[in-house]
Amino acid sequence: MAQRILEPGEIETLAQRSIPRVRIPARTAVFARRAARLRHLGARAGIGDYLRFLAVLVDAQHATLQDLSVPVPTPAHIQGSTEHGMPPLQPAVWPRGDAWFETLRILGEALAAHADFPAAVAQTVSRIRRASRDWIEGQADALLQSGDEAVDAAAAPLVMASLQVHWAAYAASFAAEKVSPLDVPGVCPLCGTQPVASVVYAQPPYQGYRYLHCALCATEWHMVRVQCTRCGAVGKSIAYQSATLGANPENDGSAAQSAVRAETCEECHGYRKVLYQEKDPGVEPVADDLASLNLDLLLGERGYHRASGNPLLWQPDGN
Numbered sequence: 613m614a615q616r617i618l619e620p621g622e623i624e625t626l627a628q629r630s631i632p633r634v635r636i637p638a639r640t641a642v643f644a645r646r647a648a649r650l651r652h653l654g655a656r657a658g659i660g661d662y663l664r665f666l667a668v669l670v671d672a673q674h675a676t677l678q679d680l681s682v683p684v685p686t687p688a689h690i691q692g693s694t695e696h697g698m699p700p701l702q703p704a705v706w707p708r709g710d711a712w713f714e715t716l717r718i719l720g721e722a723l724a725a726h727a728d729f730p731a732a733v734a735q736t737v738s739r740i741r742r743a744s745r746d747w748i749e750g751q752a753d754a755l756l757q758s759g760d761e762a763v764d765a766a767a768a769p770l771v772m773a774s775l776q777v778h779w780a781a782y783a784a785s786f787a788a789e790k791v792s793p794l795d796v797p798g799v800c801p802l803c804g805t806q807p808v809a810s811v812v813y814a815q816p817p818y819q820g821y822r823y824l825h826c827a828l829c830a831t832e833w834h835m836v837r838v839q840c841t842r843c844g845a846v847g848k849s850i851a852y853q854s855a856t857l858g859a860n861p862e863n864d865g866s867a868a869q870s871a872v873r874a875e876t877c878e879e880c881h882g883y884r885k886v887l888y889q890e891k892d893p894g895v896e897p898v899a900d901d902l903a904s905l906n907l908d909l910l911l912g913e914r915g916y917h918r919a920s921g922n923p924l925l926w927q928p929d930g931n
Contacts, residue, residue: 637830643674649899672722716774768926779829800826806920825897845879
């Protein structure tokens with residue numbers, strides 16, 4: 613009996629009915645897993661010192677998140693956001709409050725306690741801890757709004773780390789089945805932030821499916837594979853490249869064995885990385901994206917640009 617080939621829109625509809633569409637971050641695991649991966653990758657990556665520094669920062673994120681109490685969005689707020697097709701935790705409509713500033717102080721203290729960091733790192737941490745509240749709030753606004761010119765690149769990882777703790781706590785208060793999808797699949801359905809990368813999982817019930825990972829709140833949401841996460845192009849416009857094997861189509865039998873590949877698009881000339889858990893069970897979006905900067909350099913030389921950046925390494929938007 614002949615089988616009918618499903619079109620991309622039909623695939624998406626079928627997938628949304630049959631698999632979990634959203635993965636909510638777990639308070640006990642999201643930062644602990646990231647810190648462990650950063651240490652693992654730091655032992656062999658070219659930017660190992662920076663990854664080990666970030667592991668200390670992410671450890672502090674994990675410790676802070678465990679006891680953090682945040683306001684939970686009311687049903688009326690969630691319903692209003694849903695009716696307007698807006699993510700309920702979007703920074704423009706969901707205020708960050710005052711507690712995030714205290715979290716920034718705690719993270720700064722954790723970093724300052726490590727005397728073995730390079731002098732430049734210690735100086736940056738000290739500068740942030742002495743900075744005025746107005747300046748810090750301005751940096752948070754610029755990061756959340758991708759205001760390139762206003763962002764202090766050296767301070768950005770620490771400021772963003774504090775914001776991540778709070779938005780992960782907000783996101784953790786949601787039930788995955790209650791999160792409404794957005795009309796724009798390339799942004800987080802909870803906070804509207806762009807993803808840092810995507811993961812193809814190897815364990816049920818997510819086995820073989822691709823989830824985008826939010827750079828701010830760590831929520832993950834399903835998007836079909838072989839589709840540009842930036843412009844939505846599909847099919848022959850999409851290719852997969854690794855730092856060692858170059859371009860390979862998804863259905864090529866000799867496709868990359870690398871756990872980290874870039875999904876490139878010939879329509880918008882953008883890319884985001886895809887991590888394959890089947891190739892390496894330990895992959896983690898933020899950590900593995902940072903450890904594969906050589907792939908970014910390769911793609912830049914080939915004329916592609918990142919669709920969005922890494923939250924712990926600020927770079928101006930190249931779009």
